[in-house]
Amino acid sequence: MEGMALKEKLETLPTQPGVYLFKDGDGAVVYVGKARVLRDRVRQYFQAARPADPWRDALIAEIADVDMVLTDSEMEALALENNFIKRHQPRFNVLLRDDKNHPYLKLTLAEEYPRLYVVRRVAEDENAYGGPYIPASLGRRTASLIHKIFGVRSCKEVLNGRRPRPCLQYQIGRCIAPCVAEICSLDRYRQACEDAGLFLEGRTEEVLRRLRAAMEDAAAGDRFEEAASLRDQIRTLERLEAPQKVTTTDIEERDVFAAHVEWGRAALQAFSVREGKIVGREGYLLDHVAEPEGLLASAIQQFYAQGRYVPREILVPAAPPDQTLLEQWLGQRRGTQVRIRVPQRGEKVRLLEMVARNARLAYDLEWRHPRKQSQEILRALRDLLDLEVEPRRIECFDISNIQGSDVVASMVSFEEGLPKKSEYRKFRVRGLGPEPDDFAAMREVVGRRYRRLLEEGKELPDLILIDGGPGQLSAATEALAELGIGHQPVASIAKKEEAIFLPGRAEPIVLPRSSPVLQLVQRVRDEAHRFAVGFHRKARTQRTIRSELDDIPGVGPAKRRKLLSRFGSLRGVRGASRADLATAVGAAMAARIREHLDRR
DSSP states (O other): OTTOOHHHHHHTOOSSOEEEEEEOTTSOEEEEEEESSHHHHHHHTTOTTSOOOHHHHHHHHHOOEEEEEEOSSHHHHHHHHHHHHHHHOOTTSOOOEESSOOOEEEEOTTSSSOBEEEESOOOSSSSEEEOOOSSHHHHHHHHHHHHHHHOOBOOOOOOOSBOSSOOHHHHTTSOOOTTBTTTSOHHHHHHHHHHHHHHHTTOHHHHHHHHHHHHHHHHHTTOHHHHHHHHHHHHHHHHOOOOOSOBOSSOOOEEEEEEEEETTEEEEEEEEEETTEEEEEEEEEEOOOSOGGGHHHHHHHHHHHTTOOOOSEEEOSSOOTTHHHHHHHHHHHHSSOOEEEOOOSSHHHHHHHHHHHHHHHHHHHHHSSOOOHHHHHHHHHHHHHTOSSOOOEEEEEEEEEETTEEEEEEEEEEETTEEOGGGOEEEEOOOSOSSOOHHHHHHHHHHHHHHHHHHHTOOOOSEEEEESSHHHHHHHHHHHHHTTOTTSOEEEEOTTTOOEEOTTOSSOBOOOTTOHHHHHHHHHHHHHHHHHHHHHHHHHHHHHHHHHHHTSTTOOHHHHHHHHHHHSSHHHHHHOOHHHHHHHHOHHHHHHHHHHHHHO
């Protein structure tokens, strides 16, 4: 129908099912819809007697052309509509956007040796996803739990089972070492990953049933060490309590959807119930909602088109248009029948009301209160450094010394773009020789910091920042690789040119001085430098005090503390008279100290 005017196209619309695409004057697609009868559906938009609606009026004002794709059935049109929406991202369609970009856990089941890590977006692929996790720390704790229970790897190494020996992750019980086939076969590792995937979906009972059967089989086959390991996994899972406020009395699985819509904007909430427990919540923000009555139907379709598990039942506050068609589409994805229901009484109504309250709260937080600028800066930093997650927690290291003497290091921690001083750390560096070696000092300090975190099972930061150039960065990456966490995001910033260096990248990233991203990185770096210089000054002063007072015969740690406490500093001790010194340490010792100081 190319080349025809819009008015002519409206007169010649077909009566078959299909998809229609509204375009603006520049040819950009602004809205995509489906219809059982294209002629009737498209003409509805241009009826003079239709009720006034600001957002629909805005859509009509944009339409300069319409394209159509005919299909054999309405079901085909439904699938094609979703594909076009994903391809064109029309601004008047419902486009699911996570309300706060909360983290998910991604288990790469599509890989031969799956791994688990944190992501901010869910893709339509063959991998398993869990989340979103609120707060973000819950996602990191869940990842740590999965590493400990199931032994799923987190490294980025290309595995073939022929590694000579496992890394530190295996030694501290966070990986079952599929890299060494003699320790863990590929079949055993794949089964552990399948169990982890069920756990992410909230289907813990299925995991427990399989583990119990495997434990009994191992015990019957006299594989007692394997049976004991399975027993420990079962006990850990049985002790877990889902962090939730609501449970239902049945054992059904369902997802619950509700939305709050005002002035063409909406906040959508989706809660997942598995085995009678709420195990997940996802929130989305929607702008330019031109057709509120079709909001939930479009959102549900996009939600499950991303590869999520489809439950048996879906609860909504009102029956969506084309409910039967949507149920058929969901049933095809699940493989069995799916029902969309509007609850009328009992616990399901109360559950739906709670989801609706959360949708209203999400709307208020997003559309009635501006986002903090730091969140946008962190997103920009993530994109700049090509990170998998936003660097909400950054740890930065700096080395301080004067020609190799009193070598110290500092580590500062920033969360959500703000300093978290309770997590600051100081390091003394010894045994490096007389010549200054910042590279060796950096390697030692970074290794000490993250070896301890791994041994204590604590969370790693989203980004490690190094004060220095490629040399310091290389020393830090070597220390991380030795610990088996070479995949850990790390970058460095050099003081003179203020350039950002990344491992494996020859050219640095140079940003304009006005860039908010550069200013954040500089603020973190400068805080680490300030903290390191302060610690170095204190260490140098303490060494000077110890060396001068300790040279006096009879002055030990106790007398030195007494003198410094009485006179406030080494300068105060030097200026004190013999009579004043005697009040602190006695006449004989005062004479000895005064004589020593006068002689110097």
